[in-house]
Amino acid sequence: MNNPQRILSLLSITFLTILFINAINKSDVDPESNTHENYKVKALKLPANLNFSGEIVPVHKPNIRERMDRELLVNTYWQSNGLLLLKRANKYFPILEPLLEEYGLPDDFKYLAVAESGLLMDNPSSASASGLWHFLPNTAKEKKFGLEINDNVDERFHIEKSTRAAAIYLKYAKEKFGSWTLAAAAYNAGNRRIFERLSAQQVTSYYDALLPDETERYVFRIVALKEVLSNPEKYGFVFEKEDLYTSIKTRTVKVDTVISNIASFAKKFGTNYKQLKLQNPWLRENKLNNKSRRLYEIKIPVE
Incomplete structure (x- = not known):
């Protein structure tokens, strides 16, 4: 067979194959819905x-039911995001859970971190809140939280320290409002704003208060995330254990001196700049100034 005949034959086969596939696909498509x-x-x-x-969500109330339904639908049918959250949760929840328990917080607060950042370390909000817990700079700098923030070091990106700071904030809010639900709402809107809204409206429950739109959705979103991530198969998410993300093994090196070049420092421990920064995202530059000779703990990846 010469080349023109061979090309014509291949084109004919391709055309017939396409027609066959289309015929099969059309047979499975509902002509009314076109799906x-x-x-x-x-x-x-x-x-x-x-x-x-x-603390029960009062879904017997029509308005509460609609708001809860909205968040559950959004977080169920945004499938790609849901699957990514499930993968990241396997990596970060084992770190968050014991720290929340240490501070006497309910386990459900790990879903607050999911709502805040999507468990992405470098996913700042429009208001410049950063880290897994989305601390605002001024809040994080408050003495009671003990987070260091400057151009060189930003401990909002330190998983353990920022989790402890979030726990301190939430415990204080619970003491103030008497409710974990209101404590979560206050994490979003601030203690003062929640207090002012409750006082002005003469109510004591998150579900009875008229709040800013973001805060109105906030707790419902956390509850929806909890429901979906706790029961993924129920909501159609299919995966194997090996599909989930995991933390890499590290060892800790204590440093109380200046590090003039973190890339060179990493090489001394058999790793590189990128791998060291991935495990220590709170180091924001290629150096550690440490003028105060503070003791830092740096995670070193172990092969």
């Missing part, structure tokens, strides 16, 4: 026991 027969967007049934830290 595949297996594609369904289903309304979700709200679980009866939805709660945050043991």
Whole structure:
């Protein structure tokens, strides 16, 4: 067979194959909805026991039910984001859980970190809140939280220290408002704003207060994330354990001196600048000034 005949034959086969595939696909498509027969967007049934830290979400109230339904739908059908959150949760929850327990916080607060940052370290908000817990610079600098923030070091990106700081904030808010739900709302809107809204409206419950739109959605989003991430198969997420992200093994080196070049420092420990920074994102430059000779703990990746 010469070349022109061979090309014509291949084109004919390709054309017939396309027609065959289209015929098969069309047979599975509903002519009225124009979607595949297996594609369904289903309304979700709200679980009866939805709660945050043991405090029941009153979904028997129509307005509360609508708000809860909205967040559950959004976080169920944004499938790519949901699957990424499940993968990251496997990496970060084992770090957050014992720290929350250490400070006497309910385990549900790990989902607050998910709502804040999506468990992405470098995912700042429009208001310049940063780290897994999205601390604002001025809040993080308050003495009671003990986070160092400057051009050289930003401990909002230190997972353990920022988690402890968030726990301190939330425990104080709980003492002030008497409710874990209101403590979570205050984390979003600030203690003062929540106090002013409750006082002006003469209510004592998050679910009875009219709050700024972001805060109105905030606790419902946390509860929806908790529901989906706790029951992924129920909401259609399919994955194997090996699909999930994990932390790499590290060892800790204590440093109380200046590091003039972190890239050179990393090489001394058999790693490189990128790998060291990934484990210590609170180091913001290629040096550690440390004029006060403070003791820092630096995680070194172990192969």
